[in-house]
Every structure is written in C-alpha cells, then in structure tokens.
Amino acid sequence: MRTGEPLPLPAVEQVxxxxxxxxxxxxxxxxxVRVDAEAARLLGLPAEGTTLSESQVRARLHPVDWNEITGVVQLAVAESTLAEVRIRIMDEQGRIVRVVRSRSKPSFDPHKRAYELIGTLQEVTEPAPGTPADRRTVTGDWRRSREAFLLDxxxxxxxxxxxxxxxxxxxxxxxxxxxxxxxxVFGVSGDRLTIIGHHGHRPGDEGPFAAMSLDTAYPAADVARTGRAVYLPSPEExxxxxxxxxxxxxxxxxxxxxxxxxxxxxxxxGAWMAAFAYPVAFTPDERSVLTTVARMLAQALSRAGTAESERELTDGLQRSMLPSLGPEIPGMSVAARYIPTGGGLQVGGDWYDLIPLPNGRFALVIGDxxxxxxxxxxxxxxxxIALRAYASEGHRPDAVLSRASRFLHGIADDGADLRFATCLYVEVDPATGVVEAARAGHLDPVIRMPDGTVLLRDTAGGLPLGVDPDCDYPTTRLALEPGEVMMICTDGLMETGGHDLDSGWARIRRILxxxxxxxxxxxxxxVQAVHGPSSHHTTGPLADRREDDIAFLLLCRKGEGCGCGDSPAVHAPVRRTMLTVAQAEPERIAVARRHLRELLHDWASQDQLDSAVLLVSEMLTNVLVHTDADALLVAQVTxxxxxxxxxxxxxxxxxxxPHRRHPGELASSGRGLVLIELLADEWGVAPRGExxxxxxxxxxxDDSVSYDGDGSAGGDPGGAAAGV
Known part of the structure; x- marks a missing residue:
C-alpha cells in the first residue's frame, strides 16, 4: 500500500x-443498525458482522441509556459536535454484562427527517460496586440531581x-x-448585540460589550449570528x-x-453566557444541562418581553382614554383612581370622566x-366621547343618558356581540352643592358626612345604556353639604377579593x-383595603390578582371635617338626608326607613330610633294615601x-x-297625629305658600315615652312599624 492512500474498510475494522x-x-x-464483528461482540451477540433492527439493539441496552442516546444525538446535531454516551449492555435475564462508550458523528437529513450516525463502541472498565469511584452510583446521583435541578x-x-x-x-x-x-444575557437589536442583563460583574463592566456589531469576532456575536453554541474550556482556547x-x-x-x-x-x-472560575470540560451531560437551561431561559425571556410590551401598550391605551381631572374647582376637591383587571391584555370597559359644563357647573361620570x-x-x-359631546351641548342629565343609550345601541349592535354599559351621570353646582344624578343600571352614589356617617343615597334610574334606546332616565336631586364627600364607583371596588355587593359594601363603608x-x-x-399598595394606575403582579376593573371618583365640598386643608370652618356640624317618595313609588318608604337608621347609626336610645322610624313611615304613608302629591323627606341631626x-x-x-281624629278600637287608620303627639318631644304643622x-x-x-303598637304609650314600636 502506497503512503497517503486511505485504508480499505476491512483494514480499518481489523485495526x-x-x-x-x-x-x-x-x-x-x-x-x-449495521455492526461489525467487534461491535456485535460488545453487544453480547456472536462476533460477526450483521444488520439489526432498532428493536433488536434496544433489547440489548439498558432502557434509561436508550432514552439518553436520543437526547445526546439531538444535542450533538444542534451543536455540530460528537455524540458521546456510556451504555450499559444487558443479557437475556436483564443483567448488566458490560459498559461501553459510544462515540459518533450524527447528521440530520431535513428531507427525510431522519438521523444518520457512524460511530464506535469501546468497552470501559467499571469500578467494583461500593468503591468511591463506583461510576454507577455517581452517574445515578448526577442524573437525579440534573433532573431535580431542571424541574426546579x-x-x-x-x-x-x-x-x-x-x-x-x-x-x-x-x-x-x-x-x-x-x-x-445578550439580545439582538438590528445588527448589534445588546446587554439585557448580567450577574457576577461590577456595574459598568458591560460597557465594551454593549452595542457590539454582530460581525465582531466575539463568541456571543457568533452565537447570535449563527444560532450555534460555542464552548471554550480554557483561556488558551x-x-x-x-x-x-x-x-x-x-x-x-x-x-x-x-x-x-x-x-x-x-x-x-440572543445569547446566554455562563462563565466559570474553574476549568470545565463541557461533557455531553454538562452541555445537555446548559442547552436545556438556555431553551427555558429563551422561552421565559420571550414570554416576559411579550407581557411587558402588552402591559406598556395597554397601560398607554388606558391612560390615553382616561382624563385628567383638569383645573381646580372652587370650593371642591376631586380624586380618582383606575386600576385595570389582571386578565388578558389588562384593558376593560371601566372609565370615569370630569366634564366642565357651559352653565358653570361640572359633571362627574363613571361607567362600565x-x-x-x-x-x-x-x-x-x-x-x-359621546357623553362629553352631549354634556357640552348643555343637556340635562336625563337627556345626556338617553342620547348616550341610543348612541351605544347603534354602534354596539352588530348582530353577534351586543354590548351594554352601566353609567352614573352626576351634575354638580359647586356654588350651592346641589347634585342632580341620573343612573343607568349603575351603583348608587355614597355620601360620607363630616363626622364619619356614611349613607348610600338611593337614586332613580333606568336600564343600562344600549339595552333599550327609548328608555327614560329620571333625575334625582341631592344636596352635598359642606364637609361631605360623595363617592361614585364601579362594582369592581365592591366585589374584588371574593366579595358580593353586600359584603363588599360593608368593607368599603368601614374604610369611609x-x-x-x-x-x-x-x-x-x-385601594389599599382591596389590594394593598397602589398608585393612580396600577399594573404588574398586583393587577394580576384582580377579578374586575376598579374605578371610582371622590368629590368633596370643602368644609369642616373633610380634611381638605383650606376648608372653611363650619361650627355646627349637621347630618342631613333628603328623599323624595313619589305617588307611584310607595316602596321607597322602606328606603326612607333605612336612610333614617343609617343617619342615626350612633343614636344612644334604641327606643327613640324605633319611634322615629315608625313616625317617618306614618307621615310618608299619610301623604301618599290622603293626597295626590309626592312626599319630600328631610331629616337632620344637629x-x-x-x-x-x-x-x-x-x-x-x-x-x-292634617286633622286629629279619635278612631275607635277597631279602626284601621286615623292614629297618625296621635302617634306623633305621644312619641315626639315636639311636633307641628307648617303651612307654606304651596x-x-x-x-x-x-x-x-329623652326616651320616657314609647309606643306599644296598640295606641298606648310604652313598649316596643316594632310591631306598629311592621303594620304601617
């Protein structure tokens, strides 16, 4: 054989x-799988060249090692390196007869979607069981540690x-x-490397590597450009x-x-660099761990980047849609919060607005x-935008909501995804504190008085916007006294945290x-009571725990007890509530009783409280029964x-x-003035111009007089109240 000629295959096999x-x-x-005579012997077969099926070869190998071969081959193809793995050879009884080392150069055919490997098998000596160098124990511990690490x-x-x-x-x-x-961790921006983050280096160390061209002879640039790993086991390399x-x-x-x-x-x-303070050989097992971590890290960075982009986009969208509260209103203070839901893109349908009106008043709007x-x-x-336009034209609250309902019905009815919206529109006169509210399926406003008394102010209302374009929205007039705070909110403030409207209202009421x-x-x-620390617009992990959007507006008419700093002094604190009971709404008498109980929540005498509730029921009922007019209730504590x-x-x-009558024992009416005379400290009738x-x-x-319910003094008035 002449020098320089390749050895024929039989000669190679002989060597x-x-x-x-x-x-x-x-x-x-x-x-x-084709094997030569020596490879067949190492597999426990007769020492002659033969061709085997994959299942025949698999039957000779330990099942764990067969699974590891697949992973090592894929890794070697991805990195264009040799595939090296230790394999335990089994006999027909499932006993390990020897351990061999396999080295091969795998290739992948994308058209056939198949691997081709040509390699060698060589027996390795295993130390005796129980010795410190027992590789079976070391290998088992390594694999268990690796699996636990990758799971964590x-x-x-x-x-x-x-x-x-x-x-x-x-x-x-x-x-x-x-x-x-x-x-x-390196990223790619155009044709440049970027530093996403680093660990184990001092601040500023990343400077020479930032904005490095991808054509630079630097390992991270090569990896980002080619998509193939680079291992450098020594400084010399x-x-x-x-x-x-x-x-x-x-x-x-x-x-x-x-x-x-x-x-x-x-x-x-991008690329991930792991640097070691000691020499690392980067064995196939070590490369497998590093590659797996790099894949998980890439997926995590991609998810995080997408989520951050979505949060930035949606937060900007919400900020652009939510208004600023504008210039200061004389005699008034306003505060607002909006916190989006944590689901999906963190965009929702809750909003608030403050609208200057042409008559010198302003409107507060909240909706969902x-x-x-x-x-x-x-x-x-x-x-x-539509509500702002209708309000700026000078329409009254009921007309604004009626027009908005027709508008929403027109744009939201596409035949497949009909949407509606709840809304509360409040027009405020800052000079007098008069509030006119119209409600479309929304929560009622809440009033906090200077001494901490909190009332839920019932307001008339209609269907949510967009449901019935011809629905009417009656207006309710309220009076905001100096020092009082009005809160309007969406249901997210009440129901977040697993609460329903009742338990959520009790929680918010305690805060107020x-x-x-x-x-x-x-x-x-x-917001702290619902979720913990917050800002005007909250995103991130806090937002992810929410079930619904939260939006609310607070309006204060400056006065003593409101905490607004430059509030004028009001020396005689007054609690006051007003309520209209129409002829067609006798059920609002129950609302009036509830209002009075809330107004007198800290009244010392329970008997007096029950007497007052009884008298209010009697007086309102008399108006509805004996006249054709509506009744206006005004109750105040001084x-x-x-x-x-x-x-x-x-x-x-x-x-x-009204005239005092003397009903008989069996009469069902006529005791109204008798009750007032018995239970009240003072009473009277005041004729007016109209x-x-x-x-x-x-x-x-002063609870020396109470009512038993049978027309006599003394006892509990509860029975009479129930029968009025």
Whole structure:
C-alpha cells in the first residue's frame, strides 16, 4: 500500500478490532443498525458482522441509556459536535454484562427527517460496586440531581413575569456539579448585540460589550449570528479562537465559558453566557444541562418581553382614554383612581370622566362597558366621547343618558356581540352643592358626612345604556353639604377579593367611616383595603390578582371635617338626608326607613330610633294615601355630644292640613297625629305658600315615652312599624 492512500474498510475494522473497538452505522430512516464483528461482540451477540433492527439493539441496552442516546444525538446535531454516551449492555435475564462508550458523528437529513450516525463502541472498565469511584452510583446521583435541578429551574422560570424576574432566577440557578459565577444575557437589536442583563460583574463592566456589531469576532456575536453554541474550556482556547476580543474577557479571570443561543420558534433572539472560575470540560451531560437551561431561559425571556410590551401598550391605551381631572374647582376637591383587571391584555370597559359644563357647573361620570377585552375598551372610548359631546351641548342629565343609550345601541349592535354599559351621570353646582344624578343600571352614589356617617343615597334610574334606546332616565336631586364627600364607583371596588355587593359594601363603608384625611389619602386607603399598595394606575403582579376593573371618583365640598386643608370652618356640624317618595313609588318608604337608621347609626336610645322610624313611615304613608302629591323627606341631626337633636319634616304640595281624629278600637287608620303627639318631644304643622310640612323633633336620651303598637304609650314600636 502506497503512503497517503486511505485504508480499505476491512483494514480499518481489523485495526479497530485490535484496539477492542467496534464500528456501527445507524440510519433512523430505515430503522436499521449495521455492526461489525467487534461491535456485535460488545453487544453480547456472536462476533460477526450483521444488520439489526432498532428493536433488536434496544433489547440489548439498558432502557434509561436508550432514552439518553436520543437526547445526546439531538444535542450533538444542534451543536455540530460528537455524540458521546456510556451504555450499559444487558443479557437475556436483564443483567448488566458490560459498559461501553459510544462515540459518533450524527447528521440530520431535513428531507427525510431522519438521523444518520457512524460511530464506535469501546468497552470501559467499571469500578467494583461500593468503591468511591463506583461510576454507577455517581452517574445515578448526577442524573437525579440534573433532573431535580431542571424541574426546579423550569418551574422558577415559568413563574417569572418580567425580564428582571427572569434574570434574577437565572442568576440564582445552582447547576449540579458546575455552577457558573458569571452570567450575561445578550439580545439582538438590528445588527448589534445588546446587554439585557448580567450577574457576577461590577456595574459598568458591560460597557465594551454593549452595542457590539454582530460581525465582531466575539463568541456571543457568533452565537447570535449563527444560532450555534460555542464552548471554550480554557483561556488558551478562548485566546486561540477569538484573539481580538480575548483581552476584553481576560480581565475577569475566568477559566471556562459557554455561549449558548437563545432560540424561540426557530429564531435566535440572543445569547446566554455562563462563565466559570474553574476549568470545565463541557461533557455531553454538562452541555445537555446548559442547552436545556438556555431553551427555558429563551422561552421565559420571550414570554416576559411579550407581557411587558402588552402591559406598556395597554397601560398607554388606558391612560390615553382616561382624563385628567383638569383645573381646580372652587370650593371642591376631586380624586380618582383606575386600576385595570389582571386578565388578558389588562384593558376593560371601566372609565370615569370630569366634564366642565357651559352653565358653570361640572359633571362627574363613571361607567362600565360589559367585558374585559379590546372591544370593551374601544366601546368605552367611543361612549366617553359621546357623553362629553352631549354634556357640552348643555343637556340635562336625563337627556345626556338617553342620547348616550341610543348612541351605544347603534354602534354596539352588530348582530353577534351586543354590548351594554352601566353609567352614573352626576351634575354638580359647586356654588350651592346641589347634585342632580341620573343612573343607568349603575351603583348608587355614597355620601360620607363630616363626622364619619356614611349613607348610600338611593337614586332613580333606568336600564343600562344600549339595552333599550327609548328608555327614560329620571333625575334625582341631592344636596352635598359642606364637609361631605360623595363617592361614585364601579362594582369592581365592591366585589374584588371574593366579595358580593353586600359584603363588599360593608368593607368599603368601614374604610369611609374610619378615614380622617384628604381625598388622595382616602383614595389610597380604599385601594389599599382591596389590594394593598397602589398608585393612580396600577399594573404588574398586583393587577394580576384582580377579578374586575376598579374605578371610582371622590368629590368633596370643602368644609369642616373633610380634611381638605383650606376648608372653611363650619361650627355646627349637621347630618342631613333628603328623599323624595313619589305617588307611584310607595316602596321607597322602606328606603326612607333605612336612610333614617343609617343617619342615626350612633343614636344612644334604641327606643327613640324605633319611634322615629315608625313616625317617618306614618307621615310618608299619610301623604301618599290622603293626597295626590309626592312626599319630600328631610331629616337632620344637629348639636354635639348628648344634646343632639333630630328634626324630621315631611312636606307635600297639597293644601289640605292634617286633622286629629279619635278612631275607635277597631279602626284601621286615623292614629297618625296621635302617634306623633305621644312619641315626639315636639311636633307641628307648617303651612307654606304651596303645600305644607309636618315635622317632629326628638332630643337624644329623652326616651320616657314609647309606643306599644296598640295606641298606648310604652313598649316596643316594632310591631306598629311592621303594620304601617
């Protein structure tokens, strides 16, 4: 044989057989494995060349090792390296007869979608069981540690919700047997590398590597450009392969480096560097761990980047749709909060608005479009603009909501996804404190008085906007006294945290009663009570725990007890509530009783409270039964301490004055004035230019007279109240 000619295959096999090394060839497209005589012997077969099926070969190998071969082959193809693995050979009884080392150069045919491997088999000597060098124990421990580490790393990276959290998790990973002391994550921006984050380096160390061109002879640039990993087990190897950028890396004093591609959906989005302070050989097992971590890290960074982009987009969308509260209103203070839901894109249909009106007044609007998606946010933006336009034209609250309902019905009815919206529109006169409210299926406003008394103010209303374009929205007039605060909100404030409207209202009511500060502090306290610390617009993990959007507005008429700083002094604190009971709404008598009980929540005498509720029922019922007019109830508490006084007046537009009668024992009516005379400290009838008013007063603590329910003094008035 002439020098320089390749050895013929039989000669190669003879040389390898002399070295106790076998040859094998595996083509996954045919599922056949060809082995020479030495390879067959090592597999426990007769020492002759043969062709085996994959199942025949698999039967000779330990099942765990067969599964590992598949992973190592895929890794070697991805990195264009040799595939090396130790394999335990089994006999027919399932006993291990020897351990062999397989080395091969795999290739992948994308057309056949199959692997082809040509490699060698060589027996390795295993130490005796129980010795410190027992590889079976070491290998088993390594595999168990590796699997546990990868499970923990995958769980931690999957839970990371931002790029910063992903980097913190990556920095804290402790790989089994070889933990890097320096990490860096590179991104790609155009034709440049960027530094997303790093660990184990001083601030400013990343400077020379930032904005590096992808054409630079630097490992991370090569990885980002080609998508193939680079392993540098020694400083000499680094300096040989990358002499131009070696001086940049030399200063950190590391001994080994691994640069791996960050690949998502077949696209390389960057590179991950793991640097070690001691030499690392980067065995197939170690490369497998690093590659798996790089894949999980790429997926986590991609998810975090997408989530951050969505949050930035939707937060900007919501901010652009929500108004500023505008210039300061004389004599008034306003505060508002909006916190989006944590689901989906964090966009929803809740909104608030403050609208200057042409008559010198202003309007507060709060609403909730059905749904928590982009369509809901779009409809919300259109509806808000429409409401602003109708209000700016000078329409009254009922007309504004009627027009808005027709508008929403027209744009939201596409035949497949009909949407509606609840809304509360409040027109406020800052000079007098008069409030006119119209409600479309929304929650009623809440009033907090200067002394902490909190009332839910019932207002007339109609169907949600967009349901019936011809629906009417009656207006309710209220009076905001100096020092009082009005809150209007969406149902998210009440129901978040697993509450229904009743339990949620009880929670919010306690916050309103106990708070002593300005409106901004009160707004923060309300959100704090629901979710913890917040800002005007909250995103991130806090938002993710929400079930619904939250929006609310607080309006204060400056006065003593409101905490607004420059409030004028009001020396005689007054609690007052007003309520109209129409002829067609006798059920509002129950609302009047509830209002009075809330007004007297801290009244010392329960008997007096029951008497007052009974008298209010009697007076309102008399107006509805004996006249054709509506009844107006005004109840107020004046004074401080034990000398407080309750005055209740019910007025109507009828000129017929009440007359005291003397009903018999079996009479079903005629006891109204008798009850007032028995139970009230003072009472009277006040004729007016149009109509009349009947009133009574009670002085707190003077409960010497009560009513039994049978027309006599003494006892519990509850029975009579139930029968009125």
């Amino acid at each position: 390898l057989a002399t070295l106790a090394t076998g040859l094998w060839h595996w083509d996954t497209s045919t599922s056949l 790393a995958g769980r931690a990276l999957a839970e990371a919700r931002s790029t910063a959290e992903v980097l913190r998790v990556a920095a804290g990973l402790s790989m089994p047997g070889f933990s890097p002391d320096g990490l860096a 680094y300096a040989r392969r990358y002499p131009l950028t070696w001086p940049l890396a030399q200063q950190f004093g590391r001994q080994s480096w691994a640069f791996l591609p960050l690949t998502v959906a077949g696209r390389t989005i 479009v059905q749904g928590h998606d982009v369509r809901a946010a779009g409809l919300m933006g259109q509806l808000r 009663e106990l708070h002593d500060g300005d409106l901004e502090e009160l707004a923060d306290s309300l 004074g401080e301490g034990a000398g407080r006084r309750l005055r209740v007046e019910v007025s109507d537009t009828s000129d017929d004055l 109509g009349k008013g009947i009133w009574f007063e009670l002085c707190e603590g």
